[in-house]
Amino acid sequence: MIRRWVEGVxxxxxWLEEVVVSEHVDEVAADVERSAWExxxxxxxxxxxxxxxxxxxxxxxxxxxxxxxxLVAFGLxxxxxxxxxxxxxxxxxxxxxxxxxxxxxxxGVAFAAVAVFLVADxxxxxxxxxxxxxxxxxxxxxxxTVVIMFTFAWGKNRAGERLDNQPLKSNARMAILDGCLAAxxxxxxxxxxxxxxxxxxxxxxxxxxxxxxxxxxxAFTGDIV
Numbered sequence: 693m694i695r696r697w698v699e700g701v702x703x704x705x706x707w708l709e710e711v712v713v714s715e716h717v718d719e720v721a722a723d724v725e726r727s728a729w730e731x732x733x734x735x736x737x738x739x740x741x742x743x744x745x746x747x748x749x750x751x752x753x754x755x756x757x758x759x760x761x762x763l764v765a766f767g768l769x770x771x772x773x774x775x776x777x778x779x780x781x782x783x784x785x786x787x788x789x790x791x792x793x794x795x796x797x798x799x800g801v802a803f804a805a806v807a808v809f810l811v812a813d814x815x816x817x818x819x820x821x822x823x824x825x826x827x828x829x830x831x832x833x834x835x836x837t838v839v840i841m842f843t844f845a846w847g848k849n850r851a852g853e854r855l856d857n858q859p860l861k862s863n864a865r866m867a868i869l870d871g872c873l874a875a876x877x878x879x880x881x882x883x884x885x886x887x888x889x890x891x892x893x894x895x896x897x898x899x900x901x902x903x904x905x906x907x908x909x910x911a912f913t914g915d916i917v
Contacts (some may be wrong), residue, residue, distance in 0.1 A: 706837060726855065732853040733784060733860055738866070740844055744770040750833060758827035762877045762893045765813045767835075772802045773870055775792045776863050783859040795859035799866065800911025803904050806869070810901035814894040823890040834878035841871035865907055873900045 747769035753762025776799050783795035816822070845867035852860035876896030883889040 698903065707755065715803045729730065729851050729854045730784060732799060733848070733857070734781065736847045736851060737777045737781050737784075737863070740863075741774055743840060743844070744773040744777070744839065747837060748774070751797060751830075754827060754830050754833065758830060760827055760830060760881070760893075761813055761817055761822060762880055762897065763827065763830050763888060765810060765897065768809060769806055769873060772806050773866060776802045776866050780863045783857070793858075796862050796911050799862045800861060800908045803866065803869075803908035803911060806902045807904035807908060810841075810873075810897050814897040817894040817897075818891065821890070823884070826885045828885075831878060831881050831885065834874050837874040838871050838878060841867050841874055845871060854897065862907075862911060869900065869904055872903065873897075876900050893912050 745878040748767045749762050751767030751770060753767075755761070755765075755767060779795050779798045779802075823860070844866045848860055848864035848867060852858075852864055876899065879897045880889075880893035
């Protein structure tokens with residue numbers, strides 16, 4: 693009788709130990725997976741910093757040479773992207789709803805800055821009847837940029853969903869916006885070069901500006917999901 697009781701107690705402790713060990717293993721596995729996703733998120737941001745730094749220099753340089761306001765504007769937008777990536781890297785250094793909220797609002801400020809600049813640039817182009825010059829290199833560079841920015845957006849959004857990191861997901865949306873702006877600049881450069889539609893640049897820029905303003909609104913009101 694006593695032997696059975698002892699065996700029963702020993703079995704209970706053995707079962708409890710297995711549960712505790714199992715929970716510990718699950719926690720360790722979750723921590724390892726999160727660390728891996730955080731490293732991937734940082735890689736996407738560092739890659740964005742490197743690309744957008746080069747993108748800004750090339751776009752502004754080529755735009756100035758071709759007298760293309762759209763390319764120069766895109767280069768300045770790339771500078772805002774650099775700022776947004778730095779904000780996300782800052783938010784990834786430590787978890788916390790307060791830091792994430794601040795980071796999302798800072799990215800919202802960046803969206804608003806992009807929107808204001810693009811509207812001013814587009815209106816100025818329409819009012820003054822500004823006609824950008826041809827740039828074959830600019831067309832090729834924008835085509836490559838479209839592919840790269842949408843790739844960045846995919847990678848950042850995937851990592852952001854896994855980490856449930858709002859600043860990273862917001863930055864992914866900014867990368868999508870940047871890709872759309874690159875596509876708009878690409879189309880406008882092509883239409884201007886092939887059909888002489890100088891106003892296409894301003895129209896495309898206004899469309900992207902509206903999208904940027906909406907992203908800023910969502911960041912400030914907390915509607916980003």
